[in-house]
Amino acid sequence: MQEVHFEKANHYVSALETASEECGIYREYWDILHKRHEASHDVLRRILETLGWDVSSLETLERERAARFRAAMTQILPRTAVVSESEKSVPLTLAENKYVSICFEIGLEGGEHLAGSIETPQLRALRRVAIDGHRWITYQLTLPPEIPLGYHVLKISVDGEAAGESNLIVCPDRAYIPDWLAQGGRTAGFNVALYGLRSG
Numbered sequence: 313m314q315e316v317h318f319e320k321a322n323h324y325v326s327a328l329e330t331a332s333e334e335c336g337i338y339r340e341y342w343d344i345l346h347k348r349h350e351a352s353h354d355v356l357r358r359i360l361e362t363l364g365w366d367v368s369s370l371e372t373l374e375r376e377r378a379a380r381f382r383a384a385m386t387q388i389l390p391r392t393a394v395v396s397e398s399e400k401s402v403p404l405t406l407a408e409n410k411y412v413s414i415c416f417e418i419g420l421e422g423g424e425h426l427a428g429s430i431e432t433p434q435l436r437a438l439r440r441v442a443i444d445g446h447r448w449i450t451y452q453l454t455l456p457p458e459i460p461l462g463y464h465v466l467k468i469s470v471d472g473e474a475a476g477e478s479n480l481i482v483c484p485d486r487a488y489i490p491d492w493l494a495q496g497g498r499t500a501g502f503n504v505a506l507y508g509l510r511s512g
Contacts, residue, residue, distance in 0.1 A: 313449075314439040318381045320374060325353060327373040332356045334377065335363060378443075385441040386448050388476035389468060396485050400455040402466065402478065403438065408447035412470050418455065418480065419465040426456050455480075 321327035332339060332351075337359055340350040351359075357367045366372040386405055393402040406412065411432055418426040435451035455466075464480040493499065 313437050316385060316439050316441045318378055318443060321370070321377075324370045324373070327370050327377065328353055328356055328360070328367065331360060331365065331367075331373055331377055334380070335360065382443050385443070385450075388470075389466065389478040392479040392481065393466070394481045394483060395455070397461060397482055398485050400457060400459055400482065401452050402455065402480070403450050404435070404453040404468065405441075405448050405450045406432065406470070408440065408449050413472075414453070415469045415472075416453070416455075417467045417469075418459060419467070420460065421462040421464055422460075426459065428456060 319330075321330050329339065337356065338351075339356070340348060342348050360367050365376050388405055389402065395401065404414070413429060413431055414435075415429040416427065420426065430453070432451065435453060437449050438452055439450045441448045441450070459480075459482055461482050461484060464482065466478045466480040467474070468476045468478075490497075
């Protein structure tokens with residue numbers, strides 16, 4: 313089982329760069345002329361500030377990083393879970409050493425409902441997270457195979473108490489391909505990059 317810990321930065325620049333990566337901010341890119349550009353630390357600071365971060369010191373950066381790490385690693389269910397039609401499972405995070413009964417209910421987009429229950433020892437453990445002396449385990453919760461493609465709502469209760477809710481999106485394993493294309497047919501079309509469009 314994977315062990316996950318919060319890794320502290322040892323100086324301001326390291327914290328700034330790590331926080332940027334954790335927020336999905338690309339530190340470099342290649343332009344249309346194949347020239348590489350790297351974002352300066354000032355640019356990273358300004359983007360993080362726009363996202364609501366206090367970047368005034370190493371301490372404030374690390375405090376925000378730790379809070380976001382804890383929130384992301386210990387939430388019971390992701391807000392939105394996208395699963396394929398052949399692998400219908402979602403991550404479920406609970407406090408360690410807690411033997412509990414889990415009930416789930418899935419509200420299908422057509423109005424129908426599916427429900428089931430399971431005990432934690434029956435679940436596959438994916439990772440263990442340790443924060444300030446407390447531990448959580450993320451399990452793999454396998455969902456009923458009969459869930460159709462579409463947009464649904466998954467609700468979880470733990471020992472009879474409501475514990476979490478997630479938007480559940482079940483998508484096909486691959487995009488639809490017409491028979492005539494699958495059998496070797498050919499076609500053509502236009503492709504325009506959105507950022508290349510200009511209104512006059």
